[in-house]
Amino acid sequence: MTALAERSDPARTAPEPTRRTELAAFLKACRARVSPQDVGLPPGLRRRTPGLRREEVAQLAGVGVTWYTWLEQGRPINASDQVMTAVSRALLLDEVERDHLFRLAGLPTGELSDLICPSVDPAMQVILDGLATMPAAICNRRYDVLAFNPAYDALFPGATRATAPHGRGNSLWCALTTPDCCNPFLNRDDELPRMVGVLRAAYASHVGEPIWENYLRELCAVSGRFRQLWESQQVAPATTVLKVFRHQAVGEIRVKASYLTMPGSPEVYMVVYTPEGRLDRERLEWVTAHPDAPVADHEHH
Numbered sequence: 001m002t003a004l005a006e007r008s009d010p011a012r013t014a015p016e017p018t019r020r021t022e023l024a025a026f027l028k029a030c031r032a033r034v035s036p037q038d039v040g041l042p043p044g045l046r047r048r049t050p051g052l053r054r055e056e057v058a059q060l061a062g063v064g065v066t067w068y069t070w071l072e073q074g075r076p077i078n079a080s081d082q083v084m085t086a087v088s089r090a091l092l093l094d095e096v097e098r099d100h101l102f103r104l105a106g107l108p109t110g111e112l113s114d115l116i117c118p119s120v121d122p123a124m125q126v127i128l129d130g131l132a133t134m135p136a137a138i139c140n141r142r143y144d145v146l147a148f149n150p151a152y153d154a155l156f157p158g159a160t161r162a163t164a165p166h167g168r169g170n171s172l173w174c175a176l177t178t179p180d181c182c183n184p185f186l187n188r189d190d191e192l193p194r195m196v197g198v199l200r201a202a203y204a205s206h207v208g209e210p211i212w213e214n215y216l217r218e219l220c221a222v223s224g225r226f227r228q229l230w231e232s233q234q235v236a237p238a239t240t241v242l243k244v245f246r247h248q249a250v251g252e253i254r255v256k257a258s259y260l261t262m263p264g265s266p267e268v269y270m271v272v273y274t275p276e277g278r279l280d281r282e283r284l285e286w287v288t289a290h291p292d293a294p295v296a297d298h299e300h301h
Contacts, residue, residue, distance in 0.1 A: 016076065018208040023104040024074035029233030030091040030101075031057055031072075038092060052091075060090035081107050096201055100235045103204035124260075124270050133281075133288050135255070135273040141202035142215055143172040143195070146268070151288040155245055155253065155273070156184055157295060172199065176223040182296030186244040186252065196229040197236025204235075243273065249293045250283040 032051035036043050039052070039060055047053075052060075058068040063083060070077050071087075084105050088098040102108070128136050128149055135152035137145050137160075145152075145159050153160045158174040168174075172195055175185045185191075206212040220227040238259045245253045255273035275281040287293065 017074075019104055019106065020074035020076065022204070022207050023101075024072050026101065026104060026233050027072045027087075027091075030093060030097065034092055039090070057087070057090050061086040063087070079105050079107070096237045097235050100201050100204045104207070124265075124268070128270060131272060133285050134275075135284070136270060137171075138268060138270050139171065140267055141206075141269075142199070142212065143170050145169040145171060150291055151284065152273070154287045154291045154293075155247070155284070158184065172196075172226075173219065176219065176226050184245050184247065184295045186246050187242070191241065191243060192225065193229055193232075193234065194236045194241065196226065197234045198238050200230065200233070201235040201237070238269070242276070247283070247287050247293070247295050248297050249290070250286055253283050253287070254280045255284070 031054070032049065034052050035050070036052060036056065039056075041052075041056060054069050054072060055065045058065040061068065061083070063086065067077065068087070071079060081102070084102060084107060085098075088101055091097075093101060124138055125147065128138060128147060131149055131151070133151055135149065135155045137148040137152045139145055148160050156171065156174070158178050159171040160169050175183070175188055175192060175195070178184075203212060203216070216230070220230065240256055240258045243255050243257045245255070247253065254276040256276060258272050258274065260270040260272065261268075275284050
């Protein structure tokens with residue numbers, strides 16, 4: 001088994017027009033989600049669109065209406081971290097959304113997002129290989145599956161094998177494009193909004209990069225569900241969550257997905273699935289011991 005990490009030039013930044021366009025769209029989406037009552041303002045009359053007006057955001061942030069309007073229009077203006085902090089507070093952004101806003105504005109977030117590790121840390125590969133019955137994989141921030149153990153391959157084969165949708169080893173692509181009738185990932189309605197939110201948060205560090213732009217363009221083309229979620233401008237953190245899979249031989253398998261990172265490797269992470277209960281553990285052990293058993297009772301060609 002080999003693991004290949006994506007390579008990126010730390011000095012490369014997104015083209016300014018593209019980044020400003022993303023910043024404008026994100027600000028508009030966030031403003032639409034905040035009602036006047038949320039920030040202690042009277043509801044007012046004759047509101048043509050939901051959410052706050054631009055002048056209300058400017059008032060709450062203590063900035064000029066013209067300046068904020070230009071910011072939301074994507075004009076090439078300068079914004080300090082103090083001013084953008086005020087804007088983030090006015091829009092009631094959480095920590096993940098604030099960091100996303102700062103990246104789009106070209107401001108430092110205090111993270112290691114610019115330090116790109118050129119290869120998967122050997123320690124991560126050793127840990128991955130040592131997890132016998134716990135499905136585990138090494139992925140990048142686009143959900144490309146770079147390396148995996150047999151348990152992960154048996155549970156989620158569409159994300160790892162050459163027969164994966166469109167020939168891609170990518171967990172998000174598999175979840176979105178595999179037909180419902182034979183998709184092993186059951187609780188997609190709950191998980192897809194979060195997964196796309198995590199992807200959008202990561203995208204802020206890669207706006208304008210051809211490999212990212214092509215990936216997003218192709219996903220939008222093949223999945224209306226992804227396009228809808230992507231356009232919502234929601235961002236989310238990567239946290240431990242419940243994932244439910246199914247296998248025709250054993251039924252449902254419930255696991256907790258934990259995301260592990262290592263210092264200096266912000267573009268690569270390890271996901272480990274731990275069974276939630278005894279029955280889940282037994283079913284997972286059976287699936288791992290029978291890797292050739294098909295996940296579904298039919299295939300799509």
